[in-house]
């Protein structure tokens with residue numbers, strides 16, 4: 001059996017905050033942010049929006065796309081939702097930390113009533129990991145057929161807006177893909193050449209302190225009567241994460257290319273986690289991969305963590321840049337520190 005992507009969607013808040021606007025509030029400049037990261041703006045959710053709101057909106061778009069494009073004939077989005085067997089939400093910014101899973105809230109909003117629902121929390125690598133877990137869950141049970149994998153983030157609510165070294169980096173948004181297990185073509189063995197072909201996943205927990213949210217978990221829970229301090233926001237050792245990221249992206253692409261016997265021309269494009277254009281450029285330079293091979297949209301959205309890759313996939317899909325049969329590689333890294341990549345025949 002193959003596990004193919006039959007729908008994509010995204011949801012991004014309307015409010016766009018440019019570098020210039022940030023420069024009016026903190027000691028930074030459009031020039032510094034662009035030259036150090038490639039970021040030009042970010043979209044920021046309003047006070048009442050949580051990750052499940054953006055995630056459900058992106059999920060609905062993915063269901064609708066599959067119907068519009070004829071992959072799932074004669075169903076309404078609500079009917080299609082009832083046929084989804086697995087719902088995975090990747091998020092660093094769950095509506096409620098761990099209890100309940102944000103996936104359960106998304107399930108309720110979308111009416112995906114018959115699905116197992118679960119969160120994946122490996123930060124920016126969550127979508128890459130979620131795709132592999134969803135495909136595995138479809139493959140291990142013959143009766144499971146469809147899965148919705150969503151990356152959803154409201155990072156603006158765990159951002160310290162006075163810390164110029166982190167607040168310029170992040171944005172809010174969600175992306176989603178609808179997966180379908182499809183039978184083997186007659187005369188072909190296994191899932192040759194279709195859908196999710198291969199995933200690489202890894203972690204180096206020795207680097208966890210380089211990117212984390214210090215307060216709110218069982219190591220340092222909030223105490224009654226305590227005044228709110230800065231601890232519920234992301235702290236980061238930018239240089240350490242940068243160095244890890246360049247190595248992890250370079251190694252993951254190289255491993256995938258070598259083990260899957262790929263030449264760069266075999267790939268339509270590489271969709272990296274959208275954290276910093278310099279990280280992608282450094283990896284590209286080491287691997288001698290031309291910059292144009294990488295799809296970058298962080299100029300518009302900044303780093304949306306687990307949402308960045310599915311948002312990019314949806315843009316490529318809806319613009320027609322990705323066509324059936326194209327080979328695309330995702331690659332990313334995140335807090336943990338984690339990393340990975342998927343190889344997908346569109």
Ligand code: UT7
Pocket residue numbers: 027028029032033036037124164165166168236238239241242245275276303305333334335
């Ligand atoms: O999904 C994973 C998320 N995390 C990442 O991807 C982060 C990876 N790391 C990075 O992208 C980069 O390390 C940063 C973009 C965060 C920082 O870039 P950098 O080139 O490593 O800058 P730096 O931290 O070495 O700082 C250089 C200078 C410092 O000033 P001094 O000490 O040289 O005078 C900083 O204070 O730039 C200063 N600086 C800023 N200046 C203007 C730091 N942030 C800013 C800012 N505007 N926003």
